[in-house]
Amino acid sequence: MKRFFALFLTLVLAIGVLAACGPQNNQSSSNSNEGSGSEGDDANKPEKLVVWEDTDKAVALEPAIASFEEEYGITVEFKELGMADEIREQIRLDGPAGTGPDVITLPHDQIGQAAVEGLISPIEVDQSVVDTFTESSIQAESYEGNLYGLPKATETPVFIYNKELMDEAPETMDEVYDFATDFTKDKNYGFLALWDNFYFANAVLAGYGGYVFERTDEGLDPQNLGLNNEGAVEGTEYIQKWYDEKLFPKGLIGENGGSSMDGLFNEGKAASVMNGPWSFQGYKDAGIEIGVAPMPKLPNGENFQTFIGVKGWHVSNFSENKEWATKLVEWISNAENGKIRYEKTGEIPPVKSLIEDPIIADNEAANAVAVQSSYGVPMPNIPEMAEVWEPAASALQLVATGKQEPKAALDEATKTIKSQIEQNHSN
Incomplete structure (x- = not known):
């Protein structure tokens, strides 16, 4: 009888061990995969x-x-x-x-x-x-x-200046404008920016209240554009001012604008520029002692909302x-x-x-x-952003060259962008 009981007990224990290796333990391993360095992960370690x-x-x-x-x-x-x-x-x-x-x-x-x-x-x-x-x-x-x-x-773009030509970074764009007005002569320029390029210009438009796509809890809404709203128009009018008053050279427009700006800065003919960290080393290699600061505040008291x-x-x-x-x-x-x-x-x-x-x-x-x-x-990461760059740049270039006023140019660009989104991204 005792021997039978011992055999029975052995069988129960064996079943218990097998059960411990069954589905419940697998479930536990599955849950443990969510943690770092878990035993469950080790089982599937590549x-x-x-x-x-x-x-x-x-x-x-x-x-x-x-x-x-x-x-x-x-x-x-x-x-x-x-x-x-x-x-x-x-x-x-x-x-x-x-x-x-x-x-x-x-x-x-x-x-x-x-x-x-x-x-x-x-x-x-x-x-x-x-x-x-x-x-x-x-x-x-x-x-x-x-x-x-x-x-x-x-x-993201920042304010870069030549320390030999500018003692310190101004805190406001009004100060930059005053400096540029005095400094810009004999092919020397106080401040340069590629504001016919939407990547850089959007920082101004957004600082005045414009936006590309409305941001919602679900993400960016490609059906709601803010590129021709009141703030975007006001920001573009501020950009227009720099071109109209010839504070930017004619060569700063279009595909060669970037190389023209870098050339002037490297030659010591531009006191400051708006550019990104990718440009630091090139400026240093040209022998320029650069200072770097966040962008000065816009005339409305807001910060440049640069693309990150x-x-x-x-x-x-x-x-x-x-x-x-x-x-x-x-x-x-x-x-x-x-x-x-x-x-x-x-x-x-x-x-x-x-x-x-x-x-x-x-x-x-x-x-x-x-x-x-x-x-x-x-910078917007949705596929519809591909439809924005060219029309927005065209609008800015029309404004920069005096061929169109900001509101009309932005209205036309927005119409084109909406049409292209509908054509290329509709379900």
């Missing part, structure tokens, strides 16, 4: 992850990869490709073929189109991770209510390891690795704690970009 990084930026990625490999025991390989065009074009081919990456870097204005094409996947991360970044950078990485990546760097460009990390929709790819995205974009990226590339991570860090706060140029970014707005 041997390798692949990252596509921007050209000449891997020097900042390598230390992040090394620490990730040490932490998780996963090999991470990387490849450098042109971020603006090459990466998106290549993943269209390599992704479906199964030879593409798990993680890619993209400029945020490509997110909408990449999401529509099914090239990138929405990601889910803890709110604590989201909260480490600035609100505008997370906004830039979102599309139709979903988060599609985490930011790695941000950039955000570079981010994204999970390929073709990846077979999306959870681990997301974990890698979190790792390489965290504060520690963001700081390394800034030290090695000069790219400014939109991580809240780093903006206050002395490494950025005590650097004049980096701090100016960080502060101006806090005033700016993310």
Whole structure:
């Protein structure tokens, strides 16, 4: 009898052990996958992850990869490709073929189109991770209510001046205007800006109350344009003033405007310009001692609402390891690795704690970009934005050359944009 009971007890225990390995335990493992470094993740851990990084930026990625490999025991390989065009074009081919990456870097204005094409996947991360970044950078990485990546760097136009020609950065554009009025003569200019280029000009229009697309709780509304509202017209009239009073040279209009502006500044013939951090090194190489500051306040007392460009990390929709790819995205974009990226590339991570860090706060140029970014707005990342650039630029050029008044030019541009959106983006 005792022997029978012992056998019975052994059988019960065996069943209990098997039950512990059954569906309930699998459910627990599934839930644990949501946490970092969980045992459930380890069960599906890949041997390798692949990252596509921007050209000449891997020097900042390598230390992040090394620490990730040490932490998780996963090999991470990387490849450098042109971020603006090459990466998106290549993943269209390599992704479906199964030879593409798990993680890619993209400029945020490509997110909408990449999401529509099914090239990138929405990601889910803890709110604590989201909260480490600035609100505008997370906004830039979102599309139709979903988060599609985490930011790695941000950039926006700022006020750059030649310290030999201008003692300090003015606080207002009224001061800049007064300086330019006195300084502009004999082919020398007090201030230059590419305001026939909508990328730069929108900062003025938005500062007066214009906008491209209305922002709603669901995202940007392409049916609601603010490019010809009262504020946009007032902002364009302010731009018109600089051209009408010949404070900008004729050569500052059109495709060659950027090279003309840089040439004048590098030759010491322009005291100040509105340009982005990509121009800093070229100016320094020309022997100019530059000062950098946030854009001075507009005459209405508001800040320039410059377009913010955000570079981010994204999970390929073709990846077979999306959870681990997301974990890698979190790792390489965290504060520690963001700081390394800034030290090695000069790219400014939109991580809240780093903006206050002395490494950025005590650097004049980096701090100016960080502060101006806090005033700016993310460049629209929806596919409909492709229909805005050319008509908006045409309107600004018509105003700059005196061929059309601001209201008429903006009305015509808005009509064209709406028509193209309806034609190319209707369901």
